[in-house]
Amino acid sequence: TRSTRPQRMLKAVQKKATKGDPESVISAIDYFCKHSEWAMNVGDEKGSILDSVVTEVNPSTVLELGTYCGYSTVRIARLLSPGTKFITLEFNPANVTIARQIIAYAGLQDKVTVVEGSSGDLIPQMKERFGITTFDFIFLDHWKDRYLPDIKLFEECGLLRKGSVLLADNVICPGAPEYLEYVRNSPRYESRYYPAHLEYTKVEDGLEKSVFLE
Numbered sequence: 001t002r003s004t005r006p007q008r009m010l011k012a013v014q015k016k017a018t019k020g021d022p023e024s025v026i027s028a029i030d031y032f033c034k035h036s037e038w039a040m041n042v043g044d045e046k047g048s049i050l051d052s053v054v055t056e057v058n059p060s061t062v063l064e065l066g067t068y069c070g071y072s073t074v075r076i077a078r079l080l081s082p083g084t085k086f087i088t089l090e091f092n093p094a095n096v097t098i099a100r101q102i103i104a105y106a107g108l109q110d111k112v113t114v115v116e117g118s119s120g121d122l123i124p125q126m127k128e129r130f131g132i133t134t135f136d137f138i139f140l141d142h143w144k145d146r147y148l149p150d151i152k153l154f155e156e157c158g159l160l161r162k163g164s165v166l167l168a169d170n171v172i173c174p175g176a177p178e179y180l181e182y183v184r185n186s187p188r189y190e191s192r193y194y195p196a197h198l199e200y201t202k203v204e205d206g207l208e209k210s211v212f213l214e
């Protein structure tokens with residue numbers, strides 16, 4: 001049967017990138033998306049903003065929602081200090097399989113744990129299953145209508161501390177209007193919008209960075 005886009009993306013990485021070299025894995029995926037098939041990775045332009053926020057926060061605990069093929073997982077993991085706890089959640093088992101191979105090809109398999117399951121089920125398990133008290137940095141890039149319910153779940157589960165940074169992809173395209181309204185109007189967050197473009201296109205999109213205040 002016909003291969004899937006994530007499978008073709010993995011093949012492109014194995015063909016074009018150098019094993020153990022995260023930069024070449026990132027470049028191979030961006031090349032694939034620009035010249036072969038568009039895919040919903042955060043991409044190079046927004047990826048550079050992601051890089052700068054991760055570097056600025058220098059987190060000890062990181063959570064990513066929506067691993068997909070592991071592109072942003074590789075971008076984040078390559079910047080983390082040794083000993084950082086990085087968890088990424090993905091509920092599609094086929095995507096888990098591809099992401100684990102792409103992350104391993106980059107040589108970053110020891111930096112991140114890919115957990116199969118839904119954020120709604122797994123967020124409440126973070127403390128007991130993974131020994132997390134709070135997250136210093138959270139990257140939201142899963143179903144856009146789940147950003148708001150999941151940020152509320154973080155609050156309910158006591159997984160945020162003063163200064164925790166949440167960075168959300170696609171707040172313009174496809175858009176996460178309820179999430180934006182919440183973080184921009186809640187007194188508990190300080191929010192800032194980073195304008196950019198939808199990955200590999202000229203369509204407007206951007207990232208919203210929200211700092212938890214108490």
Ligand SMILES: CCNc1ncnc2c1ncn2[C@@H]1O[C@H](/C=C/CNC(=O)c2cc(-c3ccc(F)cc3)cc(O)c2O)[C@@H](O)[C@H]1O
Nearest residue numbers: 040066068089090091092095117118119141142143146174
């Ligand atoms: C049920 C919610 N919880 C979840 N828990 C764990 N993993 C989840 C969850 N939701 C979705 N996922 C996974 O995250 C990934 C989904 C991401 C959704 N992203 C988008 O829809 C998206 C879509 C676009 C886009 C933009 C313009 C278009 F014309 C077409 C697509 C661009 C992006 O950057 C995107 O991130 C999948 O791998 C899915 O299996």
Ligand SMILES: [Mg+2]
Nearest residue numbers: 042141169170
């Ligand atoms: Mg996205």
